[in-house]
Amino acid sequence: MTQTSLSWRMATGVAATVLALYASPVMAGNEAEVAEHLIELVKIGRGVLSEQMKNINDPAKADKGFTGDYMSSQVVERFKKSTKLDLRIPNVVPQANLYLALVQAEKEVVDEAQPIINKPGISFKGFIPAVFARRVGEQFYKKSGVRMKLTGIDYRNANNKPDDFEAEVLRMFNDPRHPKGQSYVRNTMVDGKPVLRMMDPEYAGPTCLGCHGSPKGDRDVTGMKKEGWKEGELAGAISVVLPLK
Ligand code: HEC
Incomplete structure (x- = not known):
């Protein structure tokens, strides 16, 4: 699947999600697995960001090419590798909407950080995995409760x-x-x-x-x-x- 159709799916998928979620908290039985998957998604996102630290903190470069779309496609890809769950086919993944809301939060946090990420002339920018995780948690709470x-x-x-x-x-x-x-x-x-x-x-x-x-x-x-x-x-x-x- 191309990146464009992935982003499109995520954009549309997530809009529907937010409403659906409030109406249907997680069903009894598989909650622990759901919580594990959410933790995995945050860890993967932090890992993707860690790999980018050198790039992000390079004072000689302006555009780093590290976008929210890159983040979300990497998270989806690596999540599939580690769990076998493919969020690009959400209708076959239980709780896909919840997971996609978290992927969307990760995307948004990277998108919102673009001005600082792409600022030339400064090295350390403070956009580190712990800050990313905190902002993602705050954004995800607003979407999902x-x-x-x-x-x-x-x-x-x-x-x-x-x-x-x-x-x-x-x-x-x-x-x-x-x-x-x-x-x-x-x-x-x-x-x-x-x-x-x-x-x-x-x-x-x-x-x-x-x-x-x-x-x-x-x-x-x-x-x-x-x-x-x-x-x-x-x-x-x-x-x-x-x-x-
Ligand atoms: C570049 C410096 C830096 C590095 C490297 C770093 N941290 Fe942090 N860490 C911070 C800062 C700054 C915060 C506060 C982030 C915030 O504002 O929420 C923090 C927060 C945390 C927190 C949340 C609790 C708190 O202190 O607010 C944990 C847990 C944590 N770091 C663990 C780690 C682990 C584990 C690693 C290595 C994998 C790591 N950190 C690497 C700077 C760093």
Whole structure:
């Protein structure tokens, strides 16, 4: 399928979605899988952005050729590779509308960042995977009523602050007895309504330490104080709150 028809499908698909979603929260039974897929879509988008950091922060270049369409087509393609679900054929994918709303949010966040991405003459532009994830979560919530965020114990951005549930699960993830990489899922209530909550832990890799590593308290390239993380330590988690029927 060509890129044009993909974008067209996504544009039209998503418009229909937003209305359909409010009327039909996720059916009981497969919610955990749906939450896993949403997390996968965010991770893929962050991965696509990570690969572009050098390009985006190249002061010698204006147009970077890194567009929202590129983001959405890459996310759809890689999601198919990892899950076998093809969002280009949404009628055969359960919850495709919800997934496409998230892909659309990822596209929009990259589109909205075009002025800074394509600004010549400056290197570091601040459009990093964590900022992308936060904006995508905010945009996706408006479209779907599903909350998604990147959170952590020693959070930098107040919008990423863990709520009580998240803080408790982060403490559990931080316990050496917790099996590394194992996510946490629970059906519970938020504001008197049934939800499924899922959290997926993330650990500090070598590429994170330039900003979050040592020496603790020194300023990173963004001007914020480094946390002093060591490689392999818990960095935070992706958190999903999925409303249920
Ligand atoms: C270029 C510097 C930089 C790098 C590299 C970086 N981060 Fe961050 N990170 C930030 C900034 C800045 C924020 C705050 C983003 C925001 O405004 O929401 C952040 C936020 C986060 C958060 C959300 C909680 C919070 O602090 O608000 C997590 C979790 C996180 N980073 C993990 C990682 C991991 C894991 C890596 C490596 C894969 C990584 N970061 C690489 C700068 C960086």
